[in-house]
Amino acid sequence: MERKVGIDDIAAYVPKIYVDAEDMAKARGIDPSKITKGLGIEKLSIPDAHEDAATMAAMAALEIMEKNELQPKDLDFVHVATESGPDAAKPISCYVQGMLEQVYGSGSFDHVGAPETKFACVGATYAMIDRLAYIASGWSKSRCSIVVGTDIAKYELNSSGEPTQGAAAVALLLREDPRLMVYEPEFTGFGTVDDRDFFRPIERTTAVVNGQYSVGCYLRDMRIAADAYKRNMVNHGVLKSLKDSMVEKAGLISFHSPFPKMVQYAFATFLIHDWRNLPRWEKIAKEIGPEPSREGLADVEFYVSEGYKEFRKRFAMTKEFTHEYQEKVADSLTAPSLIGNSYTASVWLGVASHFETRNGDLEAKRLGIGSYGSGSSAIVCSFIVQPEYREVAKKIGLMEQLGQRQKIPMNLYEDLHEERLGLRESVVPPKNEFALDCIGKESNDCGYRYYKYMR
Amino acid sequence: MERKVGIDDIAAYVPKIYVDAEDMAKARGIDPSKITKGLGIEKLSIPDAHEDAATMAAMAALEIMEKNELQPKDLDFVHVATESGPDAAKPISCYVQGMLEQVYGSGSFDHVGAPETKFACVGATYAMIDRLAYIASGWSKSRCSIVVGTDIAKYELNSSGEPTQGAAAVALLLREDPRLMVYEPEFTGFGTVDDRDFFRPIERTTAVVNGQYSVGCYLRDMRIAADAYKRNMVNHGVLKSLKDSMVEKAGLISFHSPFPKMVQYAFATFLIHDWRNLPRWEKIAKEIGPEPSREGLADVEFYVSEGYKEFRKRFAMTKEFTHEYQEKVADSLTAPSLIGNSYTASVWLGVASHFETRNGDLEAKRLGIGSYGSGSSAIVCSFIVQPEYREVAKKIGLMEQLGQRQKIPMNLYEDLHEERLGLRESVVPPKNEFALDCIGKESNDCGYRYYKYMR
Numbered sequence: 001m002e003r004k005v006g007i008d009d010i011a012a013y014v015p016k017i018y019v020d021a022e023d024m025a026k027a028r029g030i031d032p033s034k035i036t037k038g039l040g041i042e043k044l045s046i047p048d049a050h051e052d053a054a055t056m057a058a059m060a061a062l063e064i065m066e067k068n069e070l071q072p073k074d075l076d077f078v079h080v081a082t083e084s085g086p087d088a089a090k091p092i093s094c095y096v097q098g099m100l101e102q103v104y105g106s107g108s109f110d111h112v113g114a115p116e117t118k119f120a121c122v123g124a125t126y127a128m129i130d131r132l133a134y135i136a137s138g139w140s141k142s143r144c145s146i147v148v149g150t151d152i153a154k155y156e157l158n159s160s161g162e163p164t165q166g167a168a169a170v171a172l173l174l175r176e177d178p179r180l181m182v183y184e185p186e187f188t189g190f191g192t193v194d195d196r197d198f199f200r201p202i203e204r205t206t207a208v209v210n211g212q213y214s215v216g217c218y219l220r221d222m223r224i225a226a227d228a229y230k231r232n233m234v235n236h237g238v239l240k241s242l243k244d245s246m247v248e249k250a251g252l253i254s255f256h257s258p259f260p261k262m263v264q265y266a267f268a269t270f271l272i273h274d275w276r277n278l279p280r281w282e283k284i285a286k287e288i289g290p291e292p293s294r295e296g297l298a299d300v301e302f303y304v305s306e307g308y309k310e311f312r313k314r315f316a317m318t319k320e321f322t323h324e325y326q327e328k329v330a331d332s333l334t335a336p337s338l339i340g341n342s343y344t345a346s347v348w349l350g351v352a353s354h355f356e357t358r359n360g361d362l363e364a365k366r367l368g369i370g371s372y373g374s375g376s377s378a379i380v381c382s383f384i385v386q387p388e389y390r391e392v393a394k395k396i397g398l399m400e401q402l403g404q405r406q407k408i409p410m411n412l413y414e415d416l417h418e419e420r421l422g423l424r425e426s427v428v429p430p431k432n433e434f435a436l437d438c439i440g441k442e443s444n445d446c447g448y449r450y451y452k453y454m455r
Numbered sequence: 456m457e458r459k460v461g462i463d464d465i466a467a468y469v470p471k472i473y474v475d476a477e478d479m480a481k482a483r484g485i486d487p488s489k490i491t492k493g494l495g496i497e498k499l500s501i502p503d504a505h506e507d508a509a510t511m512a513a514m515a516a517l518e519i520m521e522k523n524e525l526q527p528k529d530l531d532f533v534h535v536a537t538e539s540g541p542d543a544a545k546p547i548s549c550y551v552q553g554m555l556e557q558v559y560g561s562g563s564f565d566h567v568g569a570p571e572t573k574f575a576c577v578g579a580t581y582a583m584i585d586r587l588a589y590i591a592s593g594w595s596k597s598r599c600s601i602v603v604g605t606d607i608a609k610y611e612l613n614s615s616g617e618p619t620q621g622a623a624a625v626a627l628l629l630r631e632d633p634r635l636m637v638y639e640p641e642f643t644g645f646g647t648v649d650d651r652d653f654f655r656p657i658e659r660t661t662a663v664v665n666g667q668y669s670v671g672c673y674l675r676d677m678r679i680a681a682d683a684y685k686r687n688m689v690n691h692g693v694l695k696s697l698k699d700s701m702v703e704k705a706g707l708i709s710f711h712s713p714f715p716k717m718v719q720y721a722f723a724t725f726l727i728h729d730w731r732n733l734p735r736w737e738k739i740a741k742e743i744g745p746e747p748s749r750e751g752l753a754d755v756e757f758y759v760s761e762g763y764k765e766f767r768k769r770f771a772m773t774k775e776f777t778h779e780y781q782e783k784v785a786d787s788l789t790a791p792s793l794i795g796n797s798y799t800a801s802v803w804l805g806v807a808s809h810f811e812t813r814n815g816d817l818e819a820k821r822l823g824i825g826s827y828g829s830g831s832s833a834i835v836c837s838f839i840v841q842p843e844y845r846e847v848a849k850k851i852g853l854m855e856q857l858g859q860r861q862k863i864p865m866n867l868y869e870d871l872h873e874e875r876l877g878l879r880e881s882v883v884p885p886k887n888e889f890a891l892d893c894i895g896k897e898s899n900d901c902g903y904r905y906y907k908y909m910r
Contacts, residue, residue: 194553
């Protein structure tokens, strides 16, 4: 018998301090609306002096364990995905395990698997699928798995990437017969292309980013993955033909959000592709004109061409698009617009946002995921929201966390960014919280990061 | 119905040049037997000027595809594990995919998943289990998966790690009803402890290694994982009680080999633990004396204590140990002793060595795996050798590759080690082979590694 597996609960961790987008715009001498409207970002989460990707991951993992009264023996894996982890050989998951053992007891997690998955921002989605498959295969010897996506998106001061910075971790609790939503493995589509839109040679401390080009890669890979997803839907009889709309079948959608406006681009591109053969398209085409020709253009060139961007802009102003966007996508951006980019965590912050901000009845709705990672790969997959979701959604608590943060001025932000503050000089000193305690200086622990639960 | 999944075929790639252990010993002014006997290493694989972990992985993946006449559409995942990859954000798997597309056509792999798994030397075993679970769950839409372990073990010139260096990649072809061996998921045991025996802070280009301490961590984690494996065997009725021997149930064993002598330590420690309650132990204890007390010592302290090491040495000289070791383990070290350390690939080179060097009838034998990664985690798991293994084993071809290599002198080795040779100055210029072609220097591709199939 097929096991129904999926996401039982979600917990997020967001640093307690943030920079206001308007403050950043003023300091950089740019029009604030370029950040708030152009990118869709209102606040940027900034990790405090004692935080890194590992402490954030451990905080999210601890919260999901406490909220669900889980014991270490209930878990088969603590599996973390990141592209801003502390170590090139030892997985971040193992650092997280060590932190959790400070709370649950030394050796309490010695039965778990703890690998790290790397694939830029799509890493946590890859990890989630692998852990779900492990449960579905019947191989797991525990009740649950935890997958965490954790990242700090950090770019140079004054760079074009600076206003998209952010930081967050999301922990997913995975199990059989989950309360939140059941995964639909039969439809999942992948779209993977070896590309260089964003990469970080191992010898560099900052990534090399081609922003515009990356938008094109995102759209291209998402189309390949969506086509695969649609074919699978046809093969399983959920759609009659490839000309039917798959977006019709989804009630909610969360996309990876490097900046919220990107999600609008993505969804518009998605819909243009999905609706092209529907009867309604005739009316839309009359209103906005025909799609520009892609003749002679490679996929990415087409997606970043002025002609296509203009066309998509016109489409994004139609009431058909606006209705779909408001109905299915807009709510996913509540948290990302208050956090900034969080790489692997981003698409799951979108899911948490949906559950926390929607008042309507979500039961039995299909929730679609459009997860993208540079380099590059997209995964399009979906879940069915379960009746017990209400109970779970009530306790996600992400919005409350976001509401309790403290705004910091630009000079303090720059001090943190440039690592001018010591580990003991946090803006909000850690309390009941994991913290980076010290960094090894001896020959046998040079550069090693020691973590501690601060009571 | 339970699907039988496992390893259908294995392909290895080893650089075409090597350094002789005796040459290295002479150059470093040490007794050659310290390397050849003390470590068990005869030759050290050295990557040529055009090689890195990505080219080696692509070579192993290409070989397994060609040998089995696979097309890209036959594969669901190209999943690579490494701790010496080129990129901190983009997975090495995606670079490998790009190389394979140079042979199979642009876009031919756009349907695959391509994540990277990181957990020091145990990474490929983690990746293998996840891909097998994916097939076992029925979620795979293709016939096969490829998992590659690829690594370059490199330490400073004149350092104590230098004589253990090596380089290799191993590709595993995974599928339902495999010809080589069927996985036994029900027994798999994990042993994971947050530790700092070997790590590489992201800002460092070389790892920090505590050699002796790491030996202790290896033995501790292996014992935790073996205990879990044994409990699972008891729960499934394969063993009557925890006092029975699990090693009795295995016909062949392959351990992670940072250096072959470590495998002897590991197997002796394994056996002491496994045999402690057997009737035969009385006779052994009479011969070698009682086990030293571990009172007051933490696990790792005990395993690296002089008293325990002496005791294990005496045990390793008994005819009972020697018989088991020769029968089940020794053949796994053929390739590792001619290659050096290859991190994620090592334990799988051991499996390939077994199949290539054993003349006896292996059908229906249980092959045990003891996989270890610093940081730290061990996985103990097993497979059952299938009737069709003979056909597959005949074509592994690793021994032939090892026999065709070219020995290089120490000065040339040092030039390669210190990167004094340009990408076009390879000792054996690449032919029908993937090569690192150039490294980006512009602002938008700074440090990016471009690869090319050289005909």
